[in-house]
Amino acid sequence: MSPRRRDTEGTAAARAERRAELLATAAEVFAAKGYAATTVRQVADAAGILGGSLYYHFDSKESMVDEILSTFLNEMWAAYDRVLAAGLGARETVEAVIVESFRSIDRHRAAVVVYQNESRHLAAAGERFAYLLESDRRFEEMWMSLLERGVREGAFRPDLDLPLVYRFIRDTVWVAANWYRPGGRLAADDIAKQYLAMVLEGIQA
Amino acid sequence: MSPRRRDTEGTAAARAERRAELLATAAEVFAAKGYAATTVRQVADAAGILGGSLYYHFDSKESMVDEILSTFLNEMWAAYDRVLAAGLGARETVEAVIVESFRSIDRHRAAVVVYQNESRHLAAAGERFAYLLESDRRFEEMWMSLLERGVREGAFRPDLDLPLVYRFIRDTVWVAANWYRPGGRLAADDIAKQYLAMVLEGIQA
């Protein structure tokens, strides 16, 4: 490995790191104000640079959300796929998936908020965000087959309206990103445990 | 009632009706595209008039959301207050509140979506939307005291993390507006029943 090459790698790595920093900042601002209502200048201000300077790193405002969301979704699906590949029972899988979801929120809070609030509008806007719909589809597929298997395996009550249960679980999990604060009273895993207790056993005495 | 007075009432009523029509249209568009991403022209197009014409009826785009949200919240609180005044037990009150919530979604689907998606940003934007925060506060107060009473009365499990339960219930209910379609497979009351079964008894067999 020549020094030359080392340099290049160094710069490439530095550049990637800077991008990640800027994206984290952008995600926070998008989450706080909403994507459409956020100006590129606000993102730049938050990053301590000038508006135009962002365009050295990114093609457009759109490509920023794009990268924020796809990075998050890739990581999330990687985690889900590991769980699904583990060959657990339906109930254990559900628990593991929920736990992974709250961990995702823990690591990508801002991205999750953006995902929740903007994904529908973005998907409607153009081809570029088709992967959001695809992810939705996989998500529904995963949950529906999980719930159906759970009923077959006798883990879940047979009288449930499964599509309804799916919808409630889906939304409830992600919506937690709106109030969750990393380092707060409850850690992600605690929240997952409480949430599972509630969903599985109900709140009734 | 003199004919004169009838006339005046007639036009005032007609005007109010027109406003309501336009607001319903606006709510649909805001719900579909997001408030910030919606142009006044899109609202006008949907209403079949020109952009400028909206300003004969409303001061600003902002005052449209304002009226959409405050109308919805007023109706919702009126329903809640009726329930709370009925002197039911904690569990029955919770059931009734949930039922009323889904009825609200049934009647004001678009407004609820707007409320869910934009309320935080709007409240942050200015004094004018302070009532949104106030409503949030009352909502939390209502739910927390309801849950606490339920635990005291032995209706709910004593080991629950109440603030957490409150958050999940709050968000889950409203989030249903995102997929609920009036006249669809399930009526509002059916959904409420299913939802209550899930929350109260859990999905576990």
Added chain:
Amino acid sequence: MSPRRRDTEGTAAARAERRAELLATAAEVFAAKGYAATTVRQVADAAGILGGSLYYHFDSKESMVDEILSTFLNEMWAAYDRVLAAGLGARETVEAVIVESFRSIDRHRAAVVVYQNESRHLAAAGERFAYLLESDRRFEEMWMSLLERGVREGAFRPDLDLPLVYRFIRDTVWVAANWYRPGGRLAADDIAKQYLAMVLEGIQA
């Protein structure tokens, strides 16, 4: 004179009166806020009718100023012409013209303010207001020949820069409309007298 004709005249007179009323109102508002900054609606509000209703009486906002200014100028020139036709000496003519000018201000305060502030812009705007330039021209002609005659007659100092004197007199007179209030401490004729004393004899002891 048939009753029919009497009716028609009655209505015609009533209509003319209403126009005059509305024009007086319009002149006040134009004077107070500036022509360009005044909306037709503000004029209508001041008149106690709705915006669209003004168009029953007038073709356009422009035709309102037009009528306000031309009415004022016609009256003013009628008065000037009477003075000029009287065959007085230069000094007496100057005095009489000044007196008539302040009487014009007394009767048409608002119109004078509008004339002073807007006439240049209006004249530049279009053919329709060419008579404003024509009036300016006649005004200058009148004053210059008056001043020259005064110098020849030995009434005015021979060392004056006449174009300069003309300009100062012209502006000073009309500018008084900005602060003059009919029925105030000083009547129009008093102001004229004081003004003449100042211009003719100076303020020096």
Added chain:
Amino acid sequence: MSPRRRDTEGTAAARAERRAELLATAAEVFAAKGYAATTVRQVADAAGILGGSLYYHFDSKESMVDEILSTFLNEMWAAYDRVLAAGLGARETVEAVIVESFRSIDRHRAAVVVYQNESRHLAAAGERFAYLLESDRRFEEMWMSLLERGVREGAFRPDLDLPLVYRFIRDTVWVAANWYRPGGRLAADDIAKQYLAMVLEGIQA
């Protein structure tokens, strides 16, 4: 002074210079067409840039007039204050103030025209322009005490209606900006001299 600091100063100065250029252009256009009747695009056209580009330098059309007027008034009062601090007799002070006024017109012709035509409307419009009223107040105070002192010192005739004299002088001076052209037949100081001769000694032979 480090090169670094020099750079910073250099760009700050360049920016200030650009602002000044643009404001001078804006003042000309506002003076020519009237503030309300001037579009931002007209100002931009005159400056050779696009309408939106002005907003890189200024917050709003309003802040442009604001800066035009306050800059002019500050300079004018600085000059007046120098004169007033010189401890001259009333008559000499009056002469010096008049001379400074015509010099102000010479240097800031457009700004003076804007001041004369728009100041009242702007002051009525909002808090932001309160300084215009304050300047008016100081102006009246200065002139009235100057005139009163002149009468006491025997420099001016004792039979004058001082408030009236003040009003005529005030308006006459500024109104000259409407026809004055720098580099024309008469220089500012010549005009001041002629004007003083007229006001002090009168035009009578």
Added chain:
DNA sequence: TATGAATGAGTCTTCATTCAT
């Protein structure tokens, strides 16, 4: 005569984006 709803052109302003330095 007046109303009130609507029009449509035009205004101020914002903002994503570009580009020379």
Added chain:
DNA sequence: TATGAATGAAGACTCATTCAT
């Protein structure tokens, strides 16, 4: 890498004007 000046399209809003009633 970042700056800062500018672009240009688009957006919210205004307003003179029209017209059916």
